Amino acid sequence: MSPDSVLETVLDTAAVVCLAGGALLCLAAGVALVRFPDLLSRMHAATKPQVLGLLLVLLGCGLRLRTSADVTTLVLIGAFQLATAPVAAHMVGRAALRERRPDPDLLVTDELPADGGPSSPS
Amino acid sequence: MSPAPLSRRDRLRNRAVAVAVLVSVWCLLWGSFTWANVLGGLAVAAVVLAVFPLPPVTFAGRVSLPGVLRFVLRFLLDLVVSSVQVAALAFRVGHRPASAVIAVPLKVRSDLNITLTSVALCLVPGSIVIDVDRATGTLYVHVLGVRDRAEVERFRRGIWRLEERIITAVGSAAERRLVAAPDPVSPQSSADRKGTRV
Incomplete structure (x- = not known):
């Protein structure tokens, strides 16, 4: 086997590991979305394992495609994912908070001010 | 903490950073860093910054x-x-x-x-x-x-x-x-x- 084909095998194997890991994390996010008890907990599932999941999938794609034009697009997708996911999570969380306070039965502690916090509609 | 108004130098620096980021995004979108892409990116960045000016950000630090x-x-x-x-x-x-x-x-x-x-x-x-x-x-x-x-x-x-x-x-x-x-x-x-x- 020539050194080139060895390198290709290594890269392909790494790509498979990344793609499978990323897919598993996305599956976990889906399961959590169904199973978690309230909206705020679900927001964790909807925004988080999927961030690393997507990054792993992108890394896997990059390792497999190996052309600069494709890789630059993947880098952009990753960067915008990191920039936008927190905003999405925050906006949904805040909207939920304005609607009603989190269920105290699910909380160990709740340190939001009694009037609903700085951005409450009052 | 209300930020002091930005000096001319700070505003220029903020704008330079924004232009640099926009040009890199443009080049990444096209998939290669060529002169044509950089010039095209500069044009797009100029339009974007003229139409959507950024809010002032105070940055007094030093990147380590x-x-x-x-x-x-x-x-x-x-x-x-x-x-x-x-x-x-x-x-x-x-x-x-x-x-x-x-x-x-x-x-x-x-x-x-x-x-x-x-x-x-x-x-x-x-x-x-x-x-x-x-x-x-x-x-x-x-x-x-x-x-x-x-x-x-x-x-x-x-x-x-x-x-x-x-x-x-x-x-x-x-x-x-x-x-x-x-x-x-x-x-x-x-x-x-x-x-x-x-």
């Missing part, structure tokens, strides 16, 4: 490369560890994950620090910033999968350490002194309000 590296490495580690934790929580049968809403007063109240800390917190599984008090620099964070007060306090200290790493990476000398101060006393250490509606 080892600080940035340390922050990024620790961030990636946190991302992996907590992704696995939340994923494991999702597959645990017969378990309702408890959570908490905690108030964390940041030590440095600049807009930039509040933003960076919130974004870094939001990207790491297990925590979402659900509200921000800009005047006092307080983040209200929803934490997933905590079982008791001790874990809540550990998490709160973790957020202060995160802020420290961010300030070490991009903060000014004055801000570095602020984060080196001892942690504030946690605001509600006595009130465990589980089960009582407030």
Whole structure:
């Protein structure tokens, strides 16, 4: 086997590991979305394992495609994912908070001010 | 902390950074860094900045490369560890994950620090910033999968350490002194309000 084909095998194997890991994390996010008890907990599932999941999938794609034009697009997708996911999570969380306070039965502690916090509609 | 009006030099620098970022995005979209792409990117950046001027950002700090590296490495580690934790929580049968809403007063109240800390917190599984008090620099964070007060306090200290790493990476000398101060006393250490509606 020539050194080139060895390198290709290594890269392909790494790509498979990344793609499978990323897919598993996305599956976990889906399961959590169904199973978690309230909206705020679900927001964790909807925004988080999927961030690393997507990054792993992108890394896997990059390792497999190996052309600069494709890789630059993947880098952009990753960067915008990191920039936008927190905003999405925050906006949904805040909207939920304005609607009603989190269920105290699910909380160990709740340190939001009694009037609903700085951005409450009052 | 109301920011002082920006000097002409600061505004020029902010604009230069914005142009550089926009040009790189443009080149990444086209897939190659050629002169044609850079010139095209400059034109697009000029139009974008003229049509959508950026809000002023005060940045008094100094970027420290080892600080940035340390922050990024620790961030990636946190991302992996907590992704696995939340994923494991999702597959645990017969378990309702408890959570908490905690108030964390940041030590440095600049807009930039509040933003960076919130974004870094939001990207790491297990925590979402659900509200921000800009005047006092307080983040209200929803934490997933905590079982008791001790874990809540550990998490709160973790957020202060995160802020420290961010300030070490991009903060000014004055801000570095602020984060080196001892942690504030946690605001509600006595009130465990589980089960009582407030």
